Amino acid sequence: MTAYDQLVAKLKRAHTLGTVADLLGWDEQVHLPPDSADVRAGQHAVMAETQHAAATDPEIGQLLAKLESENVGTVPSPRSSDQTVVLRHARRDYDRSTKLPADFVSEKAAHSSRAYHAWADAKARNDFATYAPFLEQHLALARREAELLGWGDRPYDYAIDKHDPGLTATQITALFSELKRGLVPLVTAIRASRVSADANLFHGFPVEAQRTFLREVTERLGFNYRRGRIDVSLHPFCSGTGADIRMTTRFDADNPLDSLFSSIHETGHGLYEQGLPLAQLGTALGQAVGMAVHESQSRLWENQVARGRGFWKFFEPKFRALFPAQLATVSSDALYLAVNTVGPTLIRVDADEVHYNLHILLRFELEQRLFSGALAVRDLPAAWNALCTELLGQTPTNDREGVLQDVHWSSGGFGYFPSYCLGNMMAAQLWATVRRALPGLEDDFARGDFSRLLGWLRENIHAQGRRHDTLALVRRVTGEELSPGHLLAYLRERYGGLYLK
Ligand code: ZN
Numbered sequence: 001m002t003a004y005d006q007l008v009a010k011l012k013r014a015h016t017l018g019t020v021a022d023l024l025g026w027d028e029q030v031h032l033p034p035d036s037a038d039v040r041a042g043q044h045a046v047m048a049e050t051q052h053a054a055a056t057d058p059e060i061g062q063l064l065a066k067l068e069s070e071n072v073g074t075v076p077s078p079r080s081s082d083q084t085v086v087l088r089h090a091r092r093d094y095d096r097s098t099k100l101p102a103d104f105v106s107e108k109a110a111h112s113s114r115a116y117h118a119w120a121d122a123k124a125r126n127d128f129a130t131y132a133p134f135l136e137q138h139l140a141l142a143r144r145e146a147e148l149l150g151w152g153d154r155p156y157d158y159a160i161d162k163h164d165p166g167l168t169a170t171q172i173t174a175l176f177s178e179l180k181r182g183l184v185p186l187v188t189a190i191r192a193s194r195v196s197a198d199a200n201l202f203h204g205f206p207v208e209a210q211r212t213f214l215r216e217v218t219e220r221l222g223f224n225y226r227r228g229r230i231d232v233s234l235h236p237f238c239s240g241t242g243a244d245i246r247m248t249t250r251f252d253a254d255n256p257l258d259s260l261f262s263s264i265h266e267t268g269h270g271l272y273e274q275g276l277p278l279a280q281l282g283t284a285l286g287q288a289v290g291m292a293v294h295e296s297q298s299r300l301w302e303n304q305v306a307r308g309r310g311f312w313k314f315f316e317p318k319f320r321a322l323f324p325a326q327l328a329t330v331s332s333d334a335l336y337l338a339v340n341t342v343g344p345t346l347i348r349v350d351a352d353e354v355h356y357n358l359h360i361l362l363r364f365e366l367e368q369r370l371f372s373g374a375l376a377v378r379d380l381p382a383a384w385n386a387l388c389t390e391l392l393g394q395t396p397t398n399d400r401e402g403v404l405q406d407v408h409w410s411s412g413g414f415g416y417f418p419s420y421c422l423g424n425m426m427a428a429q430l431w432a433t434v435r436r437a438l439p440g441l442e443d444d445f446a447r448g449d450f451s452r453l454l455g456w457l458r459e460n461i462h463a464q465g466r467r468h469d470t471l472a473l474v475r476r477v478t479g480e481e482l483s484p485g486h487l488l489a490y491l492r493e494r495y496g497g498l499y500l501k
Contacts, residue, residue: 275462295423
């Protein structure tokens with residue numbers, strides 16, 4: 001074996017251990033009996049330690065040093081460009097892992113598991129106070145981690161960089177401010193519209209038939225069920241790798257679109273993972289760029305594709321065939337308007353596309369205040385409610401519909417929220433690009449054919465692995481810098497057409 005092959009074998013071993021830890025996390029949210037949380041926390045801690053030991057194996061450091069020294073001053077380089085990508089990311093990941101002591105890693109993993117259960121419990125009882133100490137501890141751990149990695153003066157930028165390498169709070173602030181300037185007038189105009197979707201169209205949609213429809217839709221979009229599955233959890237998510245994707249959803253007999261769209265969203269994540277080169281799993285060439293790119297994939301399928309006319313031209317007859325009585329009095333226009341409902345809601349995951357980004361601006365602002373120390377955790381519910389009133393024009397009446405609604409912070413996932421909004425921007429920019437590159441896409445969709453779109457995403461995004469960072473990838477594929485302009489234009493076109501006629 002060459003030194004390069006030895007390195008790849010070590011990287012793949014660490015990656016495989018990570019997939020085992022992911023499965024434990026998936027099981028925790030899908031199947032874990034209520035009183036087994038403590039034992040799971042212990043399992044997480046052991047797995048995190050083992051995985052950390054594999055990722056920080058001194059032999060990786062030695063192999064990296066050897067391979068890097070071979071590169072110096074040799075023309076032409078002994079490395080292919082693919083190998084150079086793998087080495088660059090392996091060095092970055094190795095340096096990050098080796099700077100975190102093993103006891104810190106296991107402490108954080110065990111705390112995440114305990115905090116998740118504390119959050120779920122606090123949310124069920126609508127009681128922020130019992131969860132607050134867990135969140136405080138998470139913030140302390142996040143600051144400590146940033147410090148250990150040399151980002152002590154910019155802990156929030158570190159949190160962002162973990163999800164979207166290369167991006168900073170300053171860059172995001174500029175993008176979000178521009179988005180907000182264009183978005184607020186659109187939201188105001190739509191809210192004043194006489195057109196409104198009927199939110200009470202759907203009653204008594206049996207879960208089994210919803211499941212059947214879901215399966216048909218997600219298979220048709222291209223999800224490979226031989227290398228993935230979908231189950232039920234409290235909060236929908238997608239985990240695993242292209243070799244074994246675990247998606248989740250939840251069902252409500254009176255809200256079939258919730259399950260449908262959240263499943264299409266998770267399918268977008270799954271399609272990205274399934275499109276990464278399987279043989280490269282465990283190296284940078286088989287990994288997603290970051291969460292903004294991931295969200296661009298889920299959002300593009302969920303919104304640009306599945307809320308569009310072409311998609312519904314094909315799927316509406318199938319939807320009606322499964323729910324003939326429930327949809328008997330619902331016209332096609334009413335159904336399409338329901339799919340594109342716009343209305344304020346306090347809950348991010350229920351938000352429509354137009355309001356959604358405001359929910360993210362709120363979280364981004366609060367995360368910055370928490371990290372700067374301007375806001376104490378105990379004051380978070382009040383700050384949340386005040387900002388929610390300002391941005392969304394509605395005030396939560398309890399913490400369940402306010403600060404306790406999201407799972408992210410319970411696992412220490414700070415810096416993740418901006419990725420959703422960046423992903424929305426990127427999805428709209430990709431959509432504008434692919435519509436120019438492949439005319440007639442909506443006609444494909446109307447025939448139930450999504451393969452040209454998937455093929456384009458496979459080639460331009462999925463197959464690239466981590467060759468390019470987020471902003472470079474956007475520039476390369478769309479020919480422009482990432483900006484909110486395409487998202488605003490897309491929202492004006494779709495929702496202006498429905499609500500501002
Ligand atoms: Zn997502």
